[in-house]
Amino acid sequence: MRELTRVGIDIETFHSEDGAGQLEVTFRPSFGLKAADNAHTFRTSVKEICQSQGYTASFMSKPFEGVVGSSCHFCHSLWDLEGRQTQLYDEESKWQLSEVGQYWIAGLLEHAPSIALLCAPTINCLKRFQPETFAPVNATWGVDNRTAAIRLKVDGSGGTYIENRMGASASNPYLLLAATVAAGIDGIERKLKLPEPMANSAYNPKLVPNNVKKLPTTLPEAIQNFVADDLMFETFGADFIKTFVALKQHEMKRELEAKGKGKSKDWEMDFFFKIL
Structure with a gap:
């Protein structure tokens, strides 16, 4: 943690989690692409430093x-172009969430099954x-609700943010950033209506509305959702999608071969x- 500050990663918190050898680390946010750069540098640095010590x-x-x-x-969060004025917090609005923020979260929910890949x-x-694993299972949101896919944390004009809890620890931060931004902007452009938040557990099917989309739990289902989403096709392009899907098909082939053995x-x- 001390060494990471030398490569620009300002660690805020560091503590153990529920799993054996599982640790949670958070670092200060940055604007734009720098956020993904920091995530990549953090992960690579941790792996290299541990490897140098025999771990x-x-x-x-x-x-x-x-x-x-591991997630x-x-x-x-959303800010003005100068990075000085929040575009999320609005004390007078419902849930203290601005209209733009409501559209943004609605976009994330609309495309949640496809960006899950x-x-x-x-x-x-x-x-x-x-x-019951603190990972989401459906396209829900809530105010400080850790069972939902999207968690809104309200803390005034300087600390209100959105937490996309769908991300896995092995995800590519650049692709996760791109998918999140594309879905959020789509919500703003289409002025999608934000449904009511989950006040209780999003794991309880009796409490979740019937029209809420479920997140995929298998790779074939995730691929199908992704390639069927016109926004994702437009955002990432045919070449990326063809290559990425081919990589996932190779992964599924490896699984079938392993099961056969x-x-x-x-x-x-x-x-x-070792590679992740």
């Missing part, structure tokens, strides 16, 4: 069954989306643990 730091999302997975909560980009990542429980650890 393996892994950002594999779900290395152990029955244990909570990459994408916390973000970039938030949780591997077979292993998608296994996080399980009830009776190693369905081992292949993910062998394939993902």
